[in-house]
Amino acid sequence: MKTALYEEHENLGAQIVDFCGWQMPLKYEGVIAEHMAVRNNVGIFDVSHMGRVEVEGPQAEEFLNYLSTNIISGKKDFSATYTVWADETGGSVDDVIIFRIDAERFFVVVNAGNRDKDLAHMKQHAANFDVRIRDRFQEEGILAVQGEKAEELVKGIFPGAEDLGFMCFMPVEWGGAQFYLAKAGYTGSPGFELYVPNTVIAQLWNTFLGEGKAYGIQPVGLAARDTLRLEMGFALYGHELSDSIAPNESVASWAVKLKKDKFLGKDALAKKAEASDKRKQYGVLLLDKGVAREGYSVLKDGEVIGTVTSGTQSPCLQQGIAIVLVQASLKAGDQVEIQIRQRLVKAEVVKLPFWKAEK
Amino acid sequence: MKFSESHEWVRVEGDSGTVGVTNHAQNELGEIVYVELPEVGASISTGDAVVVLESTKAAADVYSPVSGTVTAVNDGTQDEPELVNNAAEGNGWLFKIQLNNPGELDSLMDQAQYEGFIKGGR
Numbered sequence: 001m002k003t004a005l006y007e008e009h010e011n012l013g014a015q016i017v018d019f020c021g022w023q024m025p026l027k028y029e030g031v032i033a034e035h036m037a038v039r040n041n042v043g044i045f046d047v048s049h050m051g052r053v054e055v056e057g058p059q060a061e062e063f064l065n066y067l068s069t070n071i072i073s074g075k076k077d078f079s080a081t082y083t084v085w086a087d088e089t090g091g092s093v094d095d096v097i098i099f100r101i102d103a104e105r106f107f108v109v110v111n112a113g114n115r116d117k118d119l120a121h122m123k124q125h126a127a128n129f130d131v132r133i134r135d136r137f138q139e140e141g142i143l144a145v146q147g148e149k150a151e152e153l154v155k156g157i158f159p160g161a162e163d164l165g166f167m168c169f170m171p172v173e174w175g176g177a178q179f180y181l182a183k184a185g186y187t188g189s190p191g192f193e194l195y196v197p198n199t200v201i202a203q204l205w206n207t208f209l210g211e212g213k214a215y216g217i218q219p220v221g222l223a224a225r226d227t228l229r230l231e232m233g234f235a236l237y238g239h240e241l242s243d244s245i246a247p248n249e250s251v252a253s254w255a256v257k258l259k260k261d262k263f264l265g266k267d268a269l270a271k272k273a274e275a276s277d278k279r280k281q282y283g284v285l286l287l288d289k290g291v292a293r294e295g296y297s298v299l300k301d302g303e304v305i306g307t308v309t310s311g312t313q314s315p316c317l318q319q320g321i322a323i324v325l326v327q328a329s330l331k332a333g334d335q336v337e338i339q340i341r342q343r344l345v346k347a348e349v350v351k352l353p354f355w356k357a358e359k
Numbered sequence: 360m361k362f363s364e365s366h367e368w369v370r371v372e373g374d375s376g377t378v379g380v381t382n383h384a385q386n387e388l389g390e391i392v393y394v395e396l397p398e399v400g401a402s403i404s405t406g407d408a409v410v411v412l413e414s415t416k417a418a419a420d421v422y423s424p425v426s427g428t429v430t431a432v433n434d435g436t437q438d439e440p441e442l443v444n445n446a447a448e449g450n451g452w453l454f455k456i457q458l459n460n461p462g463e464l465d466s467l468m469d470q471a472q473y474e475g476f477i478k479g480g481r
Contacts, residue, residue, distance in 0.1 A: 031415045032390045223389070223416050289393050289437075291413045312415045313392040341395075341411070341418075 003048035004141050004198040005205055012219055019222060020113040022049040027221040034224035035315040038189050041216035042149040044208050045225060048141030049112035052195050053119060056105045057131035064098055064106055066263050067125060069247050069256040077102050080167045080184055083255055084235075084247035085121070086265025090272055091243035094118050095235055095252060097184065099169055107180075109142070109195070111237050125264070140179075141201045145208060146191030146228075148357075149215040154181070154192050156211060161192065175200035186225065188232035188353060227312050230321060233283045233352030239294060239309045240281055240323055246272050249279045251323060251352065279327050281309065283354055284347040286320030290340045292347070297339040298324045308338060316355045322347070360448075361464050362473035363424040368448060369467070374458045375430065380412070380421055383477050385447040389414045394436040394443060397454060401429045405463060410453045412443065421453060425463045431455040 001022045009016065014025035025046065027034060037043045055064060065072040070083035079100055085093040094114040099107050110118040115137060122133050145154055155162040158172050158181055169182035177197045185191035196204055209217060226236070235241050235252045248256045248269050258270055272278060286292060292311030297304050306326030314321045322338065330336070330349045337344040360370050366384035369376045385391070395411040403409055408420035409429075432454045436442050443451040468476060 026416075027389065030390055227415050290395075291393060291415075291418065293418065313413070315415070 001049070003046055004201050005046045005048065008202060008205055009046065009219070014219070014221060017222070019049065022112060024049060025219070025221040027223045028219050031221075031223040031227060032315045034218055034220040035227050037216065037218040038147045038187055038220060038224070038228055039316060040148060041218070042145060042147035042153055042212055043187075043218050043220035043224070044205065044212065045144040045146070045220050046141065046205070047112075047144055047193075047225075048201070050142050051110050051112070051115045051118075052136045052140055052142070053108045053110060053122065054106075054134045054136065055108060055122070055131060056134075057129070058104060059129040060106050060131050061100075061103050063126060063129040063131045064108070065260075066129075067122070068098065069260075069263060069265065069269065071257050071260055072098055072100075075100050078169055080169055080182055082167075082252075084241060084250075084252050085118075086247055086263075086269060087243070088265060088268060089243075090246045090265050090268030092237070092241040092245060092247050092250070093121055093243070095237055095241055095247075099180070099182065107136075107195075109193075113238060136195075140195055140197055143194045143196055143201065143205060143208070144185055144187075144191060145194070146185045146187040146220075147189050147215075150189070150191040153208065153212050153215050153217065157207060164192075175203055186234060187228040188234070188355065189228070189357065226310075227315055230310055230312050230323070231314050231316060231353065231355040233323060233354060236310060240325070245279075245309075245325065248273055249281065249325070251281045251283070253280075277327055279306070279325055280329070281323055281325050282330050282349050283352040284322050284324055284336060284338070285317070285350050285354065286322070286338065287335075287346040287348055289320075290338070290343065290345045291320050292322035292338045292340060292345070298326055299337040299339065299344065300326075300328060300330075300334075305336070311338075314354055320345075320347075321354045360470060361424065361467035362470070362476075363422065363467055364476065365422050366477075367421060367424045369424050369456075369464070371458070371461070371464060374461055376425055376427070376456045376458055377452045378409075378421075378423060378425075378454055378456060379452040380443065380447055381473070382447045385444045385451070388412060388419055388444075389416060391440040391443045394433075394440050394453070396432040396434075396436070397429050399429055399432060403427055403429060403456060413440075423456065424467055425456060426459045427456040428459075429454050430457050
């Protein structure tokens with residue numbers, strides 16, 4: 001499958017790879033260059049392989065609150081909420097962002113690898129609520145514009161963007177199309193996401209690249225998207241969350257509100273929270289040379305306590321960073337070891353995020 | 360210079376060889392952040408994974424195109440792993456090896472054959 005911007009990526013010389021059945025740009029100039037472009041200037045991402053699903057009706061709020069482990073009810077209009085969806089066994093279905101237009105109109109942005117699964121999951125549970133589900137997968141794509149200078153660039157094309165608070169969104173009109181602009185992102189640098197009809201998305205992509213020259217804009221691929229989110233300690237479904245990793249076992253546990261009234265998976269998650277052998281995820285900084293990778297063993301005092309869920313060399317810190325899933329209670333400053341092929345490399349538990357913007 | 364199908368090169372003087380990865384290989388790998396070198400004195404068979412090149416995305420094994428004993432390693436790559444990207448076929452060399460059997464070079468590709476090989480898209 002290809003997004004509406006596939007030809008643009010080819011023209012820009014991207015290295016194209018398969019990602020969940022999509023032909024996506026892995027990188028253009030280079031992972032570290034693109035990563036630093038976002039941290040220092042501004043980068044633009046095509047994330048059209050993700051998807052937007054409209055949820056509308058008298059019970060839209062109740063329905064989405066039921067599906068979510070975070071609180072969805074009672075939020076402000078034009079606000080967005082990050083949440084993990086759990087199933088009856090307490091496994092994670094996906095992590096999503098839920099956008100509220102008003103009490104009866106919402107939309108959900110879901111991960112590329114889970115588009116069909118999430119839609120089926122929503123439709124299955126929607127049978128019990130007065131609600132209509134309509135996906136916009138064929139009609140739309142998604143752009144992310146992220147970085148120190150993103151606001152300067154975006155407000156020049158979409159006046160009023162500078163007034164958007166974090167996790168808030170607004171309707172916009174451009175190129176004859178109407179769509180939404182959100183102050184949200186997956187990089188930890190300030191930025192925006194736009195949910196754009198395919199009729200104008202290529203034009204908008206090129207407008208950003210043109211207007212963005214003055215700000216040092218670069219197109220950014222999926223490899224740098226991963227190093228950016230990892231520097232923030234954000235979960236990536238399939239690594240930190242999966243059908244065998246519960247939301248409250250993960251770095252996303254802050255978004256799980258167990259005290260909420262009835263929601264899908266509540267009983268299973270409550271049991272996990274009380275278990276004596278429960279698992280948790282932590283961020284670790286490697287103290288010696290090496291790159292920890294998914295699946296490598298994590299040891300404490302000579303005993304294997306878990307595995308690495310994600311790891312890389314942080315371009316900003318120039319050190320190895322990783323998220324680990326362990327059966328142990330650790331705190332910042334604790335030392336563990338990561339088995340990197342033949343070597344045991346020392347690593348220290350740190351508070352997330354690994355990287356913080358300088359104020 | 361001789362080349363392997365897994366994109367290593369070896370430059371030979373007498374029975375001493377210098378080994379690295381090709382420019383094509385470093386371009387595919389992306390920015391190298393760590394280079395894990397073998398021990399000097401290590402005994403290597405052809406095809407052994409001798410060096411590991413770590414990029415942000417993945418770890419890649421470098422296979423020795425010849426058998427022999429490691430006589431030197433390029434310590435410069437420890438502090439400057441980008442040497443491998445910037446000068447893969449020169450200062451970004453990885454290790455030197457005393458060849459057990461110079462005859463092994465005959466089964467490697469020469470420059471023209473290697474260039475044809477990579478154009479063929481393998």
